[in-house]
Amino acid sequence: SQQHVNVISCIRSTDFEVHRNWLAITHSLPVSRWYYENTSEWTLDYPPLFAWFELGLSQVARRFDANMLQVENLNYASPATVLFQRLSVIVTDVVFIYAARECCRCVREPKGSRDVLSRPSFVLAVLLLWNFGLLVVDHIHFQYNGFLFGFLLLSVAKHLQSQHLQGALLFAFLLNLKHIYLYVAPAYGVYLLRSYCFAQDNKDGSVRWSSFSPLRLLALGAIVTSVCALSFGPFIAMGQLPQVLSRLFPFKRGLCHAYWAPNIWALYNVLDKSLAVLGVRLKLLEEAELPPASMTGGLVQEFEHSVLPSVTPAVTLVCTLLSILPAVASIWLRPHGAQGFLRCLLLCALGCFMFGWHVHEKAILIAILPLSILAVESREDAGIFLILTTTGHYSLFPLLFTPAELPIKVVLMLMFTIFSFTALRKLHSAQGSLLHPLEVIYLLGLVAVAIACEVVFPLSPWQQRLPFLPLLVTSVYCAMGVCYAFLRLYASLLLRREEKPKQL
Amino acid sequence: MQTWSLVSICVLLAIIARWGVSLNSYSGAGKPPMFGDYEAQRHWQEVTYNLPIQEWYFNTTNNDLNYWGLDYPPLTAYHSWICAYIAKTINPEWVELHKSRGYESTQHKLFMRMTVLVADLLIYIPAVVLYCLYLTDGSSKKKVSIMFCFLLYPGLILIDYGHFQYNGVSLGFALWGILALGLGWDVLGSMAFSLALNYKQMELYHALPFFCYLLGKCIKTGLIGRGLFLLVRIGVTVLATFALCWLPFLAEPSQAMQVVRRIFPVARGLFEDKVANTWCSLNTLIKIKSILSGDSQLYLSLACTLLAVLPSCIRLLTKPTFWHFKLALVSVFGIQHWAVFKPTGLKCNEICYACPFLVFVCSMLPLFLKDGLLVPYIVTSLGFLFFSIYLLSALDHCSEDKLRLGAYNKLFYCLFIPWGNHFLHFYISIAAMVGLSIATAVLIPPPHLPDLFPVLVSTTAFLHFLGTFIHFNVVQFSEPPSRKSQKKSN
Numbered sequence: 002s003q004q005h006v007n008v009i010s011c012i013r014s015t016d017f018e019v020h021r022n023w024l025a026i027t028h029s030l031p032v033s034r035w036y037y038e039n040t041s042e043w044t045l046d047y048p049p050l051f052a053w054f055e056l057g058l059s060q061v062a063r064r065f066d067a068n069m070l071q072v073e074n075l076n077y078a079s080p081a082t083v084l085f086q087r088l089s090v091i092v093t094d095v096v097f098i099y100a101a102r103e104c105c106r107c108v109r110e111p112k113g114s115r116d117v118l119s120r121p122s123f124v125l126a127v128l129l130l131w132n133f134g135l136l137v138v139d140h141i142h143f144q145y146n147g148f149l150f151g152f153l154l155l156s157v158a159k160h161l162q163s164q165h166l167q168g169a170l171l172f173a174f175l176l177n178l179k180h181i182y183l184y185v186a187p188a189y190g191v192y193l194l195r196s197y198c199f200a201q202d203n204k205d206g207s208v209r210w211s212s213f214s215p216l217r218l219l220a221l222g223a224i225v226t227s228v229c230a231l232s233f234g235p236f237i238a239m240g241q242l243p244q245v246l247s248r249l250f251p252f253k254r255g256l257c258h259a260y261w262a263p264n265i266w267a268l269y270n271v272l273d274k275s276l277a278v279l280g281v282r283l284k285l286l287e288e289a290e291l292p293p294a295s296m297t298g299g300l301v302q303e304f305e306h307s308v309l310p311s312v313t314p315a316v317t318l319v320c321t322l323l324s325i326l327p328a329v330a331s332i333w334l335r336p337h338g339a340q341g342f343l344r345c346l347l348l349c350a351l352g353c354f355m356f357g358w359h360v361h362e363k364a365i366l367i368a369i370l371p372l373s374i375l376a377v378e379s380r381e382d383a384g385i386f387l388i389l390t391t392t393g394h395y396s397l398f399p400l401l402f403t404p405a406e407l408p409i410k411v412v413l414m415l416m417f418t419i420f421s422f423t424a425l426r427k428l429h430s431a432q433g434s435l436l437h438p439l440e441v442i443y444l445l446g447l448v449a450v451a452i453a454c455e456v457v458f459p460l461s462p463w464q465q466r467l468p469f470l471p472l473l474v475t476s477v478y479c480a481m482g483v484c485y486a487f488l489r490l491y492a493s494l495l496l497r498r499e500e501k502p503k504q505l
Numbered sequence: 506m507q508t509w510s511l512v513s514i515c516v517l518l519a520i521i522a523r524w525g526v527s528l529n530s531y532s533g534a535g536k537p538p539m540f541g542d543y544e545a546q547r548h549w550q551e552v553t554y555n556l557p558i559q560e561w562y563f564n565t566t567n568n569d570l571n572y573w574g575l576d577y578p579p580l581t582a583y584h585s586w587i588c589a590y591i592a593k594t595i596n597p598e599w600v601e602l603h604k605s606r607g608y609e610s611t612q613h614k615l616f617m618r619m620t621v622l623v624a625d626l627l628i629y630i631p632a633v634v635l636y637c638l639y640l641t642d643g644s645s646k647k648k649v650s651i652m653f654c655f656l657l658y659p660g661l662i663l664i665d666y667g668h669f670q671y672n673g674v675s676l677g678f679a680l681w682g683i684l685a686l687g688l689g690w691d692v693l694g695s696m697a698f699s700l701a702l703n704y705k706q707m708e709l710y711h712a713l714p715f716f717c718y719l720l721g722k723c724i725k726t727g728l729i730g731r732g733l734f735l736l737v738r739i740g741v742t743v744l745a746t747f748a749l750c751w752l753p754f755l756a757e758p759s760q761a762m763q764v765v766r767r768i769f770p771v772a773r774g775l776f777e778d779k780v781a782n783t784w785c786s787l788n789t790l791i792k793i794k795s796i797l798s799g800d801s802q803l804y805l806s807l808a809c810t811l812l813a814v815l816p817s818c819i820r821l822l823t824k825p826t827f828w829h830f831k832l833a834l835v836s837v838f839g840i841q842h843w844a845v846f847k848p849t850g851l852k853c854n855e856i857c858y859a860c861p862f863l864v865f866v867c868s869m870l871p872l873f874l875k876d877g878l879l880v881p882y883i884v885t886s887l888g889f890l891f892f893s894i895y896l897l898s899a900l901d902h903c904s905e906d907k908l909r910l911g912a913y914n915k916l917f918y919c920l921f922i923p924w925g926n927h928f929l930h931f932y933i934s935i936a937a938m939v940g941l942s943i944a945t946a947v948l949i950p951p952p953h954l955p956d957l958f959p960v961l962v963s964t965t966a967f968l969h970f971l972g973t974f975i976h977f978n979v980v981q982f983s984e985p986p987s988r989k990s991q992k993k994s995n
Contacts, residue, residue, distance in 0.1 A: 419517075
């Protein structure tokens with residue numbers, strides 16, 4: 002278990018080195034070697050457009066500290082390097098700030114004068130810009146998510162403003178920057194096909210096949226292919242496409258990350274383990290028959306389940322597709338305009354999070370950030386938002402595990418939670434309370450879990466024997482909240498089918 | 506939004522700012538043999554925990570006073586003892602006698618930073634919150650804005666959480682004292698201020714206004730009857746607080762005398778390093794240090810200090826209102842350097858006052874550079890500037906009448922200093938600060954003037970102090986704002 006703990010800490014705090022390595026690879030090596038280079042274990046596994054982005058960054062990095070651009074300098078972290086990396090995140094966040102501003106412009110302002118702090122657009126701006134998850138993942142843990150989410154939110158804003166071509170262009174860029182956004186590609190595809198290529202609907206809202214506009218379809222196709230050509234072009238020309246794809250989609254990794262993301266498979270794993278333990282206790286199973294190492298070992302490899310059937314990548318793909326099918330079908334059959342598209346996007350993101358293969362817990366942000374837009378406009382969505390956000394953000398706590406970061410994550414989480422609860426409650430105060438008492442009890446239970454995992458457990462005797470226990474408890478508890486939010490969002494989409502769409 | 510949620514968010518933001526600065530370097534990091542203030546505090550924990558009280562202030566084989574000997578009053582020593590007790594339960598190596606000298610580790614740094622944060626949370630921050638909510642005027646949004654700017658003051662954050670000191674405790678106690686006086690609880694206020702004095706002797710700068718205000722109040726209420734009774738109660742409280750704090754040292758007169766000798770080291774000269782006060786600036790013109798002897802320097806300094814605060818104190822004696830009291834506190838600070846943090850909040854409600862406070866921070870830049878705190882300095886100063894401009898000028902428009910700059914302007918016209926729009930002055934000051942900061946951090950001074958930039962910074966800061974000092978004295982002698990005089994608070 003000591004070795005397992007070491008592996009866990011190796012896996013976690015490495016994004017900094019990952020990006021430094023990519024700066025080095027793109028700067029020092031010729032393009033043909035980028036996706037073959039594996040001196041470091043952190044190989045390039047984002048699409049080529051991100052590699053071009055890193056190349057651009059490396060030109061600036063050269064002026065800070067040229068040594069970070071040597072591929073051999075593994076784990077190089079001089080003060081100048083750290084400063085440059087942190088500054089690059091802050092500077093690229095400009096995209097995110099601009100996107101947040103655009104989203105705020107799309108929000109309906111209710112009539113009547115209100116002071117600044119109670120206006121929906123202000124609340125949305127703070128919920129986006131001060132999002133705990135984004136702050137923690139980007140600025141403390143280190144990634145470029147602000148930059149990427151800027152593209153996503155900007156694309157959504159453009160669709161809300163009916164500028165579909167710009168939205169499509171931005172999403173094409175985004176897909177080529179980080180392929181995790183494939184999660185929401187079905188929503189884009191179906192929405193654009195249904196609402197943009199078919200220029201008009203019948204009176205009852207169904208498809209008017211005669212209004213199909215090939216020109217629009219061609220425009221969309223041209224945008225997507227040109228962006229992909231820009232990004233993948235050199236690699237296709239060099240015949241490296243299979244290698245690039247194998248780097249982008251490494252299915253050799255296990256069903257779950259070392260720390261289980263709070264999705265269905267976490268619950269499945271726990272069920273499997275409990276059944277195994279129960280089986281051994283009740284003498285239904287032989288302990289020797291069970292596979293030796295388990296998911297809780299923390300190594301990122303493929304393992305089998307003991308009692309329940311093992312899960313393969315194909316199974317997760319089928320489950321994911323099944324989970325998003327109703328949502329996608331809904332916007333095909335009864336589109337609700339851009340609002341319906343946003344809801345479908347959320348459901349696709351959550352569905353893939355719930356059932357996907359090797360999902361990282363940071364992916365919950367793909368659902369949380371766009372949900373903020375809906376939360377400031379509708380009371381029901383605000384309730385779902387509060388549950389999803391609080392559980393989703395708490396599930397990010399294990400990412401920061403050093404004692405120095407404990408005050409930061411606790412204080413930031415408190416700040417965001419206090420703000421989101423009070424601001425949303427004030428916004429929707431006229432329509433009743435946001436949360437059901439049972440939901441409140443669940444969220445209060447989060448506090449108990451937090452205290453138990455952060456304070457009580459490290460001082461207890463189980464620290465040595467079961468080091469993985471707090472992570473397990475966090476995963477499972479948050480998984481319940483995320484599942485609940487997923488089901489409620491689905492209900493809100495499907496049950497709206499019967500009403501007339503609110504705006505066109 | 507409700508006030509409590511706004512207040513809690515602001516306090517949480519202030520805590521984040523403090524902890525963020527904590528993660529940077531501290532004074533004397535990795536610099537043997539003497540290290541810096543951080544090592545001094547750790548050493549005091551070592552001394553107070555391992556040695557009996559009688560030896561704390563004495564030079565013995567176990568206690569070498571030349572290596573960061575205790576030179577603060579007993580309350581600091583007791584605080585160090587409490588911290589040492591906790592330190593011992595976590596890791597005894599941190600406070601082992603003699604062996605722990607120069608001990609540095611990430612865990613220990615976290616522990617020390619935590620002690621500062623806990624002390625702040627218990628004493629300083631509640632005082633600020635209560636003061637701003639109950640003793641400032643305006644809408645609740647304005648009060649929260651003032652509180653936020655007060656909490657974000659870079660000077661205190663950088664010194665306490667960067668350089669490493671416990672100013673929050675003494676300033677917190679003093680602020681509790683001011684708060685109590687503002688609410689009319691004179692006895693409690695004097696007890697709180699006595700505690701502040703017993704924590705850091707530098708609070709003596711503020712003792713004179715406290716004394717004059719309370720004395721003036723007693724006189725006003727009538728020296729025969731209620732006034733005398735109040736005077737007696739305050740006197741007894743102060744004496745009792747002092748007695749309680751000094752109890753272990755009162756057994757023998759030599760003990761008490763030794764503590765006094767350590768607290769007031771008159772053997773030091775008029776100024777150390779390049780401080781932003783009168784003497785340093787004057788030294789550029791006349792080499793005072795070489796003209797006068799050590800004793801004469803001391804008497805000169807004392808005489809000038811007393812003379813400078815005399816006008817505001819006399820005014821306070823004659824008109825002991827809370828408003829005058831606050832102004833007197835501000836007037837007193839311009840004389841020396843460390844005690845400048847307090848008045849920030851008192852007058853934070855006007856944006857123009859943010860400028861001199863930022864200048865004070867800038868004047869400490871050479872110190873921050875030595876400690877490796879350049880990035881926190883830039884970030885916190887910019888943050889403070891941004892928030893004070895954004896929040897305070899939106900809520901409160903500086904009018905000349907409000908600042909009573911009329912008389913001030915006239916004074917400057919007499920001195921032939923061009924004085925345009927006071928906002929212009931504000932921006933010129935900010936520009937000067939930015940320029941000097943960049944110069945100090947980046948440029949290399951010419952070889953025959955090695956201390957050029959620190960001295961320039963000190964002189965600029967001194968000029969600002971002088972201007973602020975004169976301004977507050979002028980304001981104190983003019984009438985209070987019209988609505989207050991109607992309330993007959995006298």
